[in-house]
Amino acid sequence: xxxxxxxxxxxxxxxxxxxxxxxxxxxxxxxxxxxxxxxxxxxxxxxxxxxxxxxxxxxxxxxxxxxxxxxxxxxxxxxxxxxxxxxxxxxxxxxxxxxxxxxxxxxxxxxxxxxxxxxxxxxxxxxxxxxxxxxxxxxxxxxxxxxxxxxxxxxxxxxxxxxxxxxxxxxxxxxxxxxxxxxxxxxxxxxxxxxxxxxxxxxxxxxxxxxxxxxxxxxxxxxxxxxxxxxxxxxxxxxxxxxxxxxxxxxxxxxxxxxxxxxxxxxxxxxxxxxxxxx
Numbered sequence: 001x002x003x004x005x006x007x008x009x010x011x012x013x014x015x016x017x018x019x020x021x022x023x024x025x026x027x028x029x030x031x032x033x034x035x036x037x038x039x040x041x042x043x044x045x046x047x048x049x050x051x052x053x054x055x056x057x058x059x060x061x062x063x064x065x066x067x068x069x070x071x072x073x074x075x076x077x078x079x080x081x082x083x084x085x086x087x088x089x090x091x092x093x094x095x096x097x098x099x100x101x102x103x104x105x106x107x108x109x110x111x112x113x114x115x116x117x118x119x120x121x122x123x124x125x126x127x128x129x130x131x132x133x134x135x136x137x138x139x140x141x142x143x144x145x146x147x148x149x150x151x152x153x154x155x156x157x158x159x160x161x162x163x164x165x166x167x168x169x170x171x172x173x174x175x176x177x178x179x180x181x182x183x184x185x186x187x188x189x190x191x192x193x194x195x196x197x198x199x200x201x202x203x204x205x206x207x208x209x210x211x212x213x214x215x216x217x218x219x220x221x222x223x224x225x226x227x228x229x230x231x232x233x234x235x236x237x238x239x240x241x242x243x244x245x246x247x248x249x250x251x252x253x254x255x256x257x258x259x260x261x262x263x264x265x266x267x268x269x270x271x272x273x274x275x276x277x278x279x
Contacts, residue, residue: 030135031162038164038173039227045172046162053163056178058216063189064124068269075112075254076103076123076268084110087147087255094258102126102266105141105258116272117250121192123268127155128261129185135161139184140259142171145194146252148229149209153190153263157181168213168220171230176213176220187266188216193273196250197226203247 025034031048043050068074075083078101084092092110094103127139139155149170156167156179163169168176182188191214198207208227213220256265 030160031165043164046165048162050163050175052160053166053168053176053179056180056218058180058182058218063122063191063217064187065267066122068122069271072122072269072271073114073116074269075114076265078102078266081110083113085113086110102264105256105261105263105265107258109144109255109257111147111253111255112270113253114270115249115251115253116270117252118195118273119193119270120273121194121254121268121270122189123192124187124189124266125153126187126264127153127184128263131155131157131159131184134159136165138261139263140257140261141263142257142259143190143192144255144257145209146248147255148248148252149194149211149226150230150257151190151192151211151213153257155181155184157183168215170211170221170224170226173227173230174221174224176215178218178220180215180218180220182216190215194252195223195273196252197248198250199247205247 025032029048031046031050033044033047035045035047037044073083079096079098081092081094081096081103084094086092086108093107094110095106096103121143123143125141127141131138136154138159139153141153143151143153145151152165152167152169152171154161154165154167160166163175164172166175166179167181168179193212195207195210197205197209200206208225210223210225212222212224254270
C-alpha cells in the first residue's frame, strides 16, 4: 500500500507538534513500515515488529448469557433491531436469527439509536466457525464508540496480524495486554467500560477518552487513554485535536462494524456508570 506524502500532527502535553513526514508506507511482513510513530512509544502505526501479546487461555463461559442488570438498556435481545440504525439513520439491515438470538453483520455498519456517556457495555460475539484468510481478512469487525474509538473484533485465535490491529486492540494505537481469544465460531464476551473525553468552555481538551476492556474474563486494557480517534494508516490516528477528534458531547453512540465478514453478535446491553454519592 502506498500513502501520499502528508504531515501528521500530534498534541503532546498540550503542545501541537508535527511528526515525521510519511512518504511511502509499505506493507512488510505482518504489518507496515513508514507509518507515523505512536506518541509515547517506539512503535509505528500497524508495526508488524511490535511484540505480539502473550496468549492466555480464557475461562470457558465467563459472563456468557448474563442477564442484563435492572438499570441497563438492552440494545439487542435476539428478537429485532429496533434499537439500531445504519450509518445514515435508516433501519438496520443486518440479519437476525431470532431462534438462536443473534444478529450477523452484513450490508454496512449499525449504530445504536440511543447515546450514553461514561458507560458499561456488555456484548457477545462469534467470528465465522470456518476460518478463512489470515490477519485482517479473518473475522474482521469492531466496536466503535461515536464512530471514533474502536475496539477491534477479529479472529486472532492462533493467527497473527499487526499487534495494534489484533482482537481487543485499541485499533492502530494500543495492542491488548494479552490474547484471550477463543477458537473460531465460539461465543466470546466483551465487557467494555468507556469514559468520554471532556472539553472546557474554551474548547481545550481537559480529559481524554479512556477504556477498560475485558475479553472472556481477562483484562485487555485498564483505564487506558485513547490518543485520539482511531484510524488506519491512511489517516491521522493520534491527533488529540482537529479533524480526527472533533469536540463532541459526552453522550455517544455505539457502532458495530461490517467489514465484509459475517460476524455474529448477541446479548448486548449498556448501563450508564453514574456518579458516587448520588441517589
